Amino acid sequence: MTVRIRFSLCLLAVLLLVPVGVAPMRAAEADGELQFVLVLSRHGVRAPLDIQQDFGKYSAQPWPKWNVPPGDLTPHGRKQMELMGAYYRARYVQAGLLSGTAEQDTPLVYFRTNNVQRTLETARAIGAALLPGATPEIHALPAGEIDILFTPGKVSLGNPDRAHAAAAVLGRIGNDPRAPVLAHREAFTTLQRVLFGESGKPVAGKTALLDLPQEVVPAASENLVSLRGPITTAGSIVDSFMLAYAEGLPLADVGWGRLTPGRLTELLRLHALWFDLAHATLYPAQAEASNLASHLADTLDQAATGRAVPGAIGSPGQKLVFLVGHDINQISLGALLGATWWLPGTQPNPVLLGGALVFELRLRKSDHRPFIRALYLSPSLDQTRALTPLTLSQPPGIAPIFIPGCSASAEGYDAPLETFEAHLRAALDPQFVKPGTP
Numbered sequence: 112m113t114v115r116i117r118f119s120l121c122l123l124a125v126l127l128l129v130p131v132g133v134a135p136m137r138a139a140e141a142d143g144e145l146q147f148v149l150v151l152s153r154h155g156v157r158a159p160l161d162i163q164q165d166f167g168k169y170s171a172q173p174w175p176k177w178n179v180p181p182g183d184l185t186p187h188g189r190k191q192m193e194l195m196g197a198y199y200r201a202r203y204v205q206a207g208l209l210s211g212t213a214e215q216d217t218p219l220v221y222f223r224t225n226n227v228q229r230t231l232e233t234a235r236a237i238g239a240a241l242l243p244g245a246t247p248e249i250h251a252l253p254a255g256e257i258d259i260l261f262t263p264g265k266v267s268l269g270n271p272d273r274a275h276a277a278a279a280v281l282g283r284i285g286n287d288p289r290a291p292v293l294a295h296r297e298a299f300t301t302l303q304r305v306l307f308g309e310s311g312k313p314v315a316g317k318t319a320l321l322d323l324p325q326e327v328v329p330a331a332s333e334n335l336v337s338l339r340g341p342i343t344t345a346g347s348i349v350d351s352f353m354l355a356y357a358e359g360l361p362l363a364d365v366g367w368g369r370l371t372p373g374r375l376t377e378l379l380r381l382h383a384l385w386f387d388l389a390h391a392t393l394y395p396a397q398a399e400a401s402n403l404a405s406h407l408a409d410t411l412d413q414a415a416t417g418r419a420v421p422g423a424i425g426s427p428g429q430k431l432v433f434l435v436g437h438d439i440n441q442i443s444l445g446a447l448l449g450a451t452w453w454l455p456g457t458q459p460n461p462v463l464l465g466g467a468l469v470f471e472l473r474l475r476k477s478d479h480r481p482f483i484r485a486l487y488l489s490p491s492l493d494q495t496r497a498l499t500p501l502t503l504s505q506p507p508g509i510a511p512i513f514i515p516g517c518s519a520s521a522e523g524y525d526a527p528l529e530t531f532e533a534h535l536r537a538a539l540d541p542q543f544v545k546p547g548t549p
Contacts, residue, residue: 143473143482143525145206147414149407149424150199151434151441152467154233156188156358156495159351166348170306171314175355175364184229187358188464189236191495195465196240198501199431205503208430213245221425223549224435225261226251233465234435260549261436263402264333269543271398273329276336279394280327288325291384292341296321298380302345305352305366305374320345327388334439335395338388346385349378357464357495375492376456383458390439391446391460400443401539403434406549407444407470408532414472415481415528424549438462447538449515452487454508463489468512472528481528485512 158177166174179185184192204211209219222238224230231249238247252258257265264271284290292299299321303311306320313319325340337343355365356375362368370378390396409422410432417427425432434440441462445451453459466489474481490499490507501507512518517526517534526534 143475143484143523145203145208145471146474146481147411147430147432147472148203148208149410149414149432149434149470149472150467151403151407151436151444151469152195152233152237153438153441153462153465154188154229154435155184155192155195155236155465156354157182157184157229157464159354163347163351166344166351168318169320169344169348170367171308171317172367174351175360180228182227182229184232184236185358187498188229189232190498191357191465191490192233192236193240194498194501195490195507196237198507199237200241200243201503202506203431213242217242217245217247219428219430220247221250221429221432222247222435223250223260223424223432225258225437226254226256230261230435230437234433237433237435259545260403260406260434261440262333263543264335264399268402268545269398269540271335271394271543273335276392276395276398277327277329279392280336280338280388283388283392284327288327288338288340291388292321292325295380295384298377299341299345301374301377302348302381305369305378306348308369320348334389335398336389336392338385342381342385342388345378345381349382352378353382353464353492357492359496359498372456372493376458379458379461383460386438386442386462387460390442393446396443396446397538397540398543399439400447401541401543402545402549403440404444404447404535404539405541405544408535411470411472411483411528412532422546422549441466441468444468448485448535449538450485450512452510452512454487454489454491454510456491456493461487461489463492464495465490473525475525482525483514483517483528483531484523484525485514486510487512 158179158181161181203209209216222234224234231251234249259266259268300311303319307313320341323340325342328337330337352366352370352375390399406422406424409420410424413420413423413427419427445460451460454461469486469488471484472481473484487510488507490501511524513524514526517531518524
């Protein structure tokens with residue numbers, strides 16, 4: 112059973128694109144003073160990974176070439192994240208968290224990233240626009256070391272049972288690996304039309320995704336579960352399409368001109384399916400996100416009390432902490448919280464390039480009690496493609512998040528900090544937590 116069902120589903124209010132996107136901030140100003148913000152951001156636009164360079168076997172035509180190494184943040188992606196940094200600056204200066212003066216604000220901001228090029232450069236890009244004229248320190252492990260805050264599976268932190276993880280996924284799909292493929296056959300058919308032309312028929316020497324066997328087995332990689340076959344392959348192919356569209360490649364090079372915006376939105380269902388099964392199933396999510404969740408709770412506790420807390424990220428007195436990682440970090444953490452989010456033009460729980468889970472710690476004016484407001488904040492694919500400036504009047508997409516078991520029903524979905532922390536710590540599995548400085 113998915114953790115989202117375990118904690119019960121809720122509907123999300125969504126505010127996007129036009130000045131209504133400012134409404135959550137204005138409402139929050141009226142009834143809660145902003146004290147601290149933790150941002151868990153995905154990196155910006157990158158080139159496809161190595162594995163995605165082998166997808167020629169599934170398409171009639173060659174894939175576009177990229178001018179940066181596989182997996183690296185592109186110059187376009189850096190500019191995208193500078194625009195996000197400028198938006199964070201405008202948002203949190205208006206909210207009174209920052210002064211807008213780099214000299215005063217730099218000591219109040221802390222960056223912690225995974226130690227790969229795309230996350231390091233994303234943090235630098237955000238910092239350059241958030242703190243213009245300053246060069247904030249980017250905290251990361253030395254190159255080549257495995258960072259268990261972001262990739263615990265690479266060292267099997269807590270010795271997760273991979274067979275148990277595969278069983279947990281199989282238990283969600285009736286022990287039939289092919290069932291999700293058949294349930295999403297319409298989207299797979301659309302994908303075949305993009306890959307091979309409107310007939311959807313593979314040309315000689317090429318392979319149709321729907322002809323691949325589908326397996327759910329323990330993984331030998333950093334992931335706990337492997338969904339070998341159409342699900343993983345389709346999810347990764349759609350990811351490549353999303354990258355090409357967001358990068359601003361000519362439309363003729365985005366799905367060979369056959370990928371309309373409507374088709375891209377439809378195909379994101381396969382992207383969401385891939386992540387939901389492999390990373391939002393409870394046991395894999397606990398193995399992948401418990402360590403991150405524990406340190407997140409420690410960080411919020413430190414911010415609320417003003418006292419140093421072992422395991423917290425950053426120092427007491429800092430106002431804004433950025434964690435720059437990956438899509439899996441967001442999906443698995445959201446699963447632990449039982450949180451879901453949605454933005455127009457996407458499918459459930461999008462993990463868009465440069466998007467972030469944001470946790471705002473506020474102090475209620477009536478009784479001075481701390482509470483959390485959670486939201487998903489991301490530029491749309493069109494905003495990223497066009498490098499649209501992001502401002503308070505033209506913001507990125509903003510989706511307030513209702514956290515089952517924590518949130519109130521009023522606008523903003525306030526969650527008392529004490530309740531939020533207890534909920535998060537109850538959902539994580541301590542065996543997958545490494546105490547001490549993250």
